[in-house]
Amino acid sequence: MQTETINSRPLSEIPKIYRVLSSAYGPMGWWPGETQTEVIIGAILTQSAAWTNVEKAISNLKSRGLLSFEALDKAEIDLLKSLIKPAGYFNQKAKKIKEFVKFAGKEFNFSIRRMEREDISSIREKLLGVFGIGEETADSIILYALNKPVFVVDAYTRRVLERHGIVKGALKEKYLNIQKIFHCSIPSTPENVEVYNEYHALLVNVGKLHCRKKPSCEGCPLKDVF
């Protein structure tokens, strides 16, 4: 047994936040994506981009039949750039997608099934070795595409924890340390995949509504709870 408290607050506040947000907003239905491959490509495209713009890019790819690893691997990179343009950073992201599918081919013979057979720490390490895949994107792929229990930490997660005084210095804290707080409170087991999925979506949602620069805490379900 290790960390029982976070800044002198009981660890049980993590699941409590989840309960409050869940009853306030209900099922969020993340991640939007018809296939596992689409979720993975979406995870790369959504890096520092608005989801509405990512949808346009994915729609463009889909209409050209470019949502399979094999097709993406064969496609001209300039075509790829033109199709994903709405998602922004298209030069960077086209290269990232190319590097990812090359990795998927070499390491897993373009098979998501083979990718799923890896255990979490192994696949996470491999993903982090791919150009363009950082910690959040790697964990998003593992959770939302491969359905394995890792908690995704993003900027909103940090802002919410910071704003409500749950974790002081959350904005600066290392990714794995923030993640550990959630893993210690809600164990990384297959039964909790749905909880991790929903929890991350709920944090992004409440963050968007109430945790931007201008404090608009009015109506926030977490107001006066912590």
Added chain:
DNA sequence: CACCAGGCAAGTA
């Protein structure tokens, strides 16, 4: 007009 969105890599000190 300014600001920012479900980050990351590369460069600098």
Added chain:
DNA sequence: TACTTGCATGGT
């Protein structure tokens, strides 16, 4: 290790 900067479109 700890900052800083470039990457780019589209909505508010």
